[in-house]
Amino acid sequence: MPARELTPAELARRCDAASLQIDLPLPAAAQAIVGQPRAAAAVEFAISTARPGHHLFVAGPPGSGRRALVRHAVQAQVRMQGVQRSDWVYVHQFALAHKPIALELPAGRGAALRQDMQSLVRDLRTMIRTLFESEEYATEVERIDAEFKERAEQAFIEVGKEAHRRGLAMVRTPVGFTVAPQKDGEVMPPQVFESLPEAERTALQQAMAEVQEQLVRALRASMRLRKDHADRVRELSRSMTRVAAEHAMEDIREHYADLPRVIAWFDTVCADVVDHADDFRATEDDAGGASGEDHADLSRYEVNLLLDATAGEGGPIVEADLPSHPNLVGRVDHVARFGMLLTDFRLIKGGLLHRANGGYLLIDAVKLLTQPFAWAALKxxxxxxxxxxxxxxxxxxxxSTMQLEPEPIPLKVKVALVGSREVCALLQAYDEEFDQLFRVVADLGDDMPRAADTVRELAATLCAQAHAAGLLAPSAEALARTIDHGARMAEDSTRLTAQVRRLLDVLHEADHIARAKRQDRIGADEVDEAIAARRQRAGRVAERxxxxxARGILMIDTAGQRIGQVNGLSVYEIGSERFGAVIRISATTRFGHGEVIDVQRETHLGGPVHAKGVMILSAYLAARFSRQAPHALLGSLVFEQTYGMVEGDSxxxxxxxxxxxxIGDVPVRQGWAVTGSVNQFGDAQAVGGVNEKIEGFFELCAARGLDGTQGVILPQANVAHLMLRDDVVAAVAAGRFMLRAVASIDEVLEVLTGLPAGDPSRIDEDTVNGRVARRLRSYAMIRRGEPRALRRQAVRRAVRPGGEENSP
Known part of the structure; x- marks a missing residue:
């Protein structure tokens, strides 16, 4: 069937502004996402289930509402069931200082515990200091001192009496007591002692040794008495401190009686206070010096409030901006003191997992994976x-510094990763633990059906987000133009892009233009100007x-006829903007061994998909024209004046x-450009970027002057993808530009050459396929080695009047 000429109505499907009357406020317009019911159901399931391993990966393109979808599902879940979150604190473990204890408290009570402990320490300071300054304590200590003194003196009195009885005296020396002989109440000088008779000296020496031994025993008894005295004073202090501590902690124990682990820690606090009562006796002056500070350090009784669930430090959903290892699981800081790096439980800092514990954690997958050790720590x-x-x-x-080993905190969190499908696929392929943990994948589509309800929902969402961003209200016409642009971004008139953020970016720019015009609404003209401005900003390469x-540097014909030369169309992508360009495709053919040379591939400037397309061409030619004869064609194809990589089969x-x-020496009209791929049977297949390609050729023809003989040939399957600019539609409506939809290569040939395609099994000079068949048959006879005269005779016999072929 012949190629079909497209009507202006088929070139773009415009949105009806009358159906987009949106009233503010919008109760349901701030929906998280539009047109993605499958992904929304997956997210809702993952958020609502408490089963282990059912964490979530939201896969989709940027700007498609991945984060908003998770937020919406979490908010809905919280409204139904609420979120139970707790405070977490770290406290000192007195038995193992390097292993702080983690305590869980109901929301809001962590800060109260910290305040209560500060008050308790202040009260204990006052009570214990007052206790040790009391008359009762002083009287009891004096009684113990007096008892010790009496017992100690009694022992020395007994030794003194024995010494006096035996003619000896007790003498105090710088190193203690000793025994010496005496005479007339005075210590006997050494020379007098030496002048005594030997028997008397020996008796005195014996007496001195015995009394000295008795004195040593008395000194030892005195030391034991001192120890007993210290123990009794210490026990007195401990007993009185215990009474004071238990009295001071009565209220705090009662207040936290419902928390057994907190009560257990209070027991250790009380025991430590009793053991270190002197720390509470230090005055402010004592704490001024370095030694006094060390002695009176009461920081071990402080409470490190790691997470306050009531202070906005988390949930129900925490979004990770920088998911590094320390930011994720927390860290322990150090301080420099006396040239050393020291730490304690007060320097433990919580991470994102602590903040999200009991709620939900939203992380960008790429940010997480690019942070060293963070992915492994999360798993x-x-x-x-x-x-x-x-x-x-x-x-x-x-x-080489002191490290803490904080007690692990139980984790109950739902993690949602957001990323592209490629990242999700890589994790599924190369990380065996990924599927064990992230069993729910919400796959957001790149586009959505352009149904009437979807269009209204998208318009309402754009209105709501524009209102939230402080933009001027878009008119119905502006919304219609924005939605039309969304269909163009989706490259399908029956679908809409799912990247709502990119549409909102257009409204942001349109808002700027409208404000510059001092308007109170965004109109359709402002949207058109914003889209044109975006195209112009990315248009440097297109203009070049x-x-x-235009200057003839790149040789493109848009008029006349040429053999073996066709205008092809390509697409360039600069950032988020794309534009079409025209490329001259040329072919030469000759006798050979059944091969089509792809010059791009031979020069390593063609990709595998392009090479595949050329191989399909070879298969088509051989199957259609050389079924019963050798395929003796040598052809070459090249994209003229291209110096970079060529990829694709469009x-x-x-x-x-x-x-x-x-092959057939058939001239081709240069006023046409062709886009589309082809299969081995000659069927035209749809390609991407059809709008940009058509507009690229249209701009070239318009610059040279439209004369009604120019146009683009495209596959019939691409007609539904057309969302062309208004100027292109107007030119087609005026008959100055043409678009033809084709289903096969034969239809393309008829448009390009003006000749019938014909039957490839018939040699007919009046058809394109007939001329091709004649040339290929002559190549086949050369290949078989037949003489020239026989070749000419065979060709003449093969053609009957009217173009019918004699089957040999």
């Missing part, structure tokens, strides 16, 4: 069900290409047209 926490604050330096043996064509329809034109 470890989820698999263990607890948060371990780990030091990377200690793990790798690179730390058009200028090169020009294979044009390439095949150029080859057939060259």
């Amino acid at each position: 470890r926490a989820l698999l263990r069900g607890e948060i371990c604050i780990e030091s990377l330096a200690e793990q790798f043996g690179a730390s 290409l058009h200028d090169a064509v 020009a294979s329809l044009a390439e095949l047209s150029a080859l057939l034109s060259s």
Whole structure:
């Protein structure tokens, strides 16, 4: 069937502004996402289930509402069931100082515990200091002192009496007491002692030794008495401190009686206060010096409030901006003191997992994976069900400072990763633990159906988000133009892009234009200007290409006829903007061994998909024209004046047209450009970027002057994808530009050459396929080695009047 000429109504499907009357406020317009029921159901399931391992990966393109979808589902879940979150604190463990204890308290009571402990320490300071300054304590200590003194003196009195009885005296020396002989109440000088008779001296020496031994025993007894005295004073202090501490802690114990682990820690606090009562006796002056500060350090009784669930530090959903290892699982800081790095439980800092514990954690997958050790730490926490604050330096043996081992905190969190489908696929393929943890994948589509309800929902969402961003209200016409742009972004008139953020970006720019015009609403003209401005900002390369064509640097014909030369169309992408360009495709053919040379591939400037397309052309030619004869064609294809990589098969329809034109010596009208791919049976197949390609050729023809003989040939399957600009539609409506939809290569040939395609099994000079068949048959006879005269005779016999073929 012949190629079909497209009508202006088929070139763009415009949205009806009358159906987009949106009233503010919008109760349901701030929906998280539009037109993605499958992904929304997956997210709702993951958020609502409490089963382990059912964490969520939201896969989709940027700007498609991945984060908003999770937020919406979490808010709905919280409205139905609420969120139970707790405070977490770290406190000192008196038995093992390097292993702080983690305590869980109901929301709001962590800060209260910290305040209560501060008050308790102040009260204990006052009570214990007052206690030790009391008359009762002083009287009891004096009684113990007097008892000790009496017992100690009595022992020495007994020794003194014995010494006096035996003619000896007790003498105090710088190092203690000793025994010496005496005479007339005075210590006997050494020379007098030496002058005594030997028997008397011996008796005195014996007496001195015995009394000295008795004195040593008395001194030892005195030391034991001192120890007993210290023990009794210490026990007095402990007993009185215990009474004071228990009295001071009565209220705090009663207040936290419902928390057994907190009560157990209070027991250790009380025991430590009793053991270190002197720390509470230090005055402010005592704490001024370094030694006094060390002696009276009461920081071990403080409470490190790691997470306050009532202070906005988390949930129900925490979004990770920088999911590094320390930001994720927490860290332990150090302080420099006396030239050393020291730490304690007060320097433990919580991470994102602590903040999200009991709620939901939303993380960008790429940010997480690009942070060293963060992905492994997250998996470890989820698999263990607890948060371990780990030091990377200690793990790798690179730390020489004191390290803490905080008690792990039980983890109950729902993690949602957001990323592209490629990242999700890589994790599924290369991380065996990924599927164990992230069993729910919400796959957001790139586009959505353009149904009437979807269009209204999208318009309402755009209105709501524009209102939330402080933009002027868009008119119905502006919304219609924005939605039309969304269909163009989706490359399908029956679908809409799911990247709502990019549509909102257009409204942001349109708002700027409207405000510059001092308007109170965004109109359709402002949306058109914003879209045109975006195209113009990214148009430097397009302008250079058009200028090169206009100056004849890039040789493109848009009039006349040429053999083996067809205008192909390509698409360039600059950031988020795309534009079409025209490329001359040329083909040469000759006798050979059944091969079509792809010059781009031979020069390593063609990709695998393009090479595949050229191989399909070779298969088509051999199957259609050389079923019963050798395929003796040698052809070559090239994209003229291209110096970079060429990839894709969207020009294979044009390439095949150029080859057939060259084989049959059939001129091709240069006013046409061709886009589309082709299969082995000659069927035209849809390609991408059809709008940009058509507009690129239209701009070139318009610059040279539209004369009604120019146009673009495209596959019939691409008609539904058309969302062309208004100027292109107007030119078609005025008959100055044409679009033809084709289903096969034969229809393309008829438009390009003005000749019937014909039957490839019939040699007919009046058809394109007949001329091609004649040339290929002559190549086949050369291949078989038949003489020239026989070849000419065979060709003449093969053609009957009217173009019918004699079957040999």
